[in-house]
Amino acid sequence: MEIRISGAPSKADAVVVPIFENRKLSPAAKQLDEAADGALVRALEGSRVTGKPGQTLEMIAPNGIDAGRVLLVGLGEKKELDALGLERAAAGAVGKLLTSGAVSAVLRLDGINRADEDAARAGLGAALAAYRFDGYRTTLPDDKRPSLKSFEIVADDADAAAKAWAAWSEVAAGVALARDLVSEPANVLHPEEFARRAKSLEAVGVEVEILGEKEMAKLNMNALLGVGLGSARESQLAVMKWNGGGDSEPVCLVGKGVCFDSGGLNVKTPYEFMMEMKGDMGGAAAVTGALRAIAGRKAKANVYGVIGLVENMPDAKAQRPGDIVTSASGQTIEILNTDAEGRLVLADALWYARTKLKPRLMIDLATLTGAMVISLANEYAGLFSNDDALAKQLLSAGDAADEKVWRMPLGKAYDKMIDSPIADMKNVGGKGGGSITAAQFLKRFVDKTPWAHLDIAPTAWKNKSEDPREPTWATGWGVRILDRFVRDNAES
Ligand code: BES
Ligand code: MN
Ligand code: ZN
Numbered sequence: 001m002e003i004r005i006s007g008a009p010s011k012a013d014a015v016v017v018p019i020f021e022n023r024k025l026s027p028a029a030k031q032l033d034e035a036a037d038g039a040l041v042r043a044l045e046g047s048r049v050t051g052k053p054g055q056t057l058e059m060i061a062p063n064g065i066d067a068g069r070v071l072l073v074g075l076g077e078k079k080e081l082d083a084l085g086l087e088r089a090a091a092g093a094v095g096k097l098l099t100s101g102a103v104s105a106v107l108r109l110d111g112i113n114r115a116d117e118d119a120a121r122a123g124l125g126a127a128l129a130a131y132r133f134d135g136y137r138t139t140l141p142d143d144k145r146p147s148l149k150s151f152e153i154v155a156d157d158a159d160a161a162a163k164a165w166a167a168w169s170e171v172a173a174g175v176a177l178a179r180d181l182v183s184e185p186a187n188v189l190h191p192e193e194f195a196r197r198a199k200s201l202e203a204v205g206v207e208v209e210i211l212g213e214k215e216m217a218k219l220n221m222n223a224l225l226g227v228g229l230g231s232a233r234e235s236q237l238a239v240m241k242w243n244g245g246g247d248s249e250p251v252c253l254v255g256k257g258v259c260f261d262s263g264g265l266n267v268k269t270p271y272e273f274m275m276e277m278k279g280d281m282g283g284a285a286a287v288t289g290a291l292r293a294i295a296g297r298k299a300k301a302n303v304y305g306v307i308g309l310v311e312n313m314p315d316a317k318a319q320r321p322g323d324i325v326t327s328a329s330g331q332t333i334e335i336l337n338t339d340a341e342g343r344l345v346l347a348d349a350l351w352y353a354r355t356k357l358k359p360r361l362m363i364d365l366a367t368l369t370g371a372m373v374i375s376l377a378n379e380y381a382g383l384f385s386n387d388d389a390l391a392k393q394l395l396s397a398g399d400a401a402d403e404k405v406w407r408m409p410l411g412k413a414y415d416k417m418i419d420s421p422i423a424d425m426k427n428v429g430g431k432g433g434g435s436i437t438a439a440q441f442l443k444r445f446v447d448k449t450p451w452a453h454l455d456i457a458p459t460a461w462k463n464k465s466e467d468p469r470e471p472t473w474a475t476g477w478g479v480r481i482l483d484r485f486v487r488d489n490a491e492s
Pocket of ligand 1: 261280337339340368373428457
């Protein structure tokens, strides 16, 4: 679907006009209502739609309006309207129209948008709602196939809005990339294939370096390599660098990229849990998508990404419970559960980021613990940090981007729970606080660097979504909060 900004509405199959709470018409809605002799107001009065956010009313275009249909979309209270409201409303409109048969649509934001980002955020909502992962469906019935090909957003200052949309369209592309990666099955998206897709970011100006098992062995990255021992696929580390910020110290994003998590010899049960584990590279997908967005919009910042790509499989060569590995940092780890593998991958990836890239701060993303889903359901990702200022910045980036995080505690008492009697630490804690002990484990590899860990097990995929911006399953969660964080805190 093509999305564009214009200063005046083109003719289209569907015209989408906003209304506010208590059936207040937007300027565009008023214009159409007058042209149609009050037909819009009559339709509203005959319905239960009052203009609440998320409400829509679809009608055959009455005489006097040159279109096939009119879609009224609720924006809620006029004084509370913001960019996020427009993002949601545009997504709702696309959700209604995408497979409706309409080929073209015009969203009339004239009279109610601010030049900086309102129309562009509507564009983002439209793009998110138009996303599909249909490549593997060979028999999709005609009426399930998207019909909508063009979506025009009418803005007051079309030039400024088009410029803002050019940047936000790159964010949409980053989210789409992250969703694609999470949805790809593990027989297709194994570590080397993921690395190839990371490498393709060179097309937008990202420098990409891939380390294989030989290179990682030279660096003693045995924590990461141990996880991949049981796999027929070679483990990889992809390092992506966007240098848009001169000689400033980089922000480093680190991602867990377990392309499939069978649990290893501690095979994951029940089978319903393993069924979803092609998505266990959601952290790496978010980091890759964020680099795609940040490079695509040519951000004036230095942002690097490090993703550890492995497959966790049971095999004669697989690591065993009780094994002890020496991580690249020199710290030893007693592996008591081979299903607690994400922290092992991140231990060496964080070490690599810290010692080789010398970042001013690190943010890691990982589908790390089932316990995080128990804590937060699918509403928030968990935030852990050794730095209050960084935590605050992420909380507000999450609010602005509508990818919400909830801060969780860290502390000595939790740290003690991963002490091992025989090595420096063990890879599982006690009975409670599973997400926290996992975060404490990571903290042992970040030293003094300001660091935040986002446990995105709750949000990387959803089995059911009521949000028109999200498809079933892969959400692409993380791209928007990271992009926003960089926008607000790292750009010159
Ligand atoms: N990838 C899983 C965590 C997960 C579970 C993500 C459900 C998304 C949905 C992780 O590798 C894992 O298996 N964690 C274990 C840790 C335990 C063995 C200490 C868990 O959460 O059960
Ligand atoms: Mn696991
Ligand atoms: Zn895992």
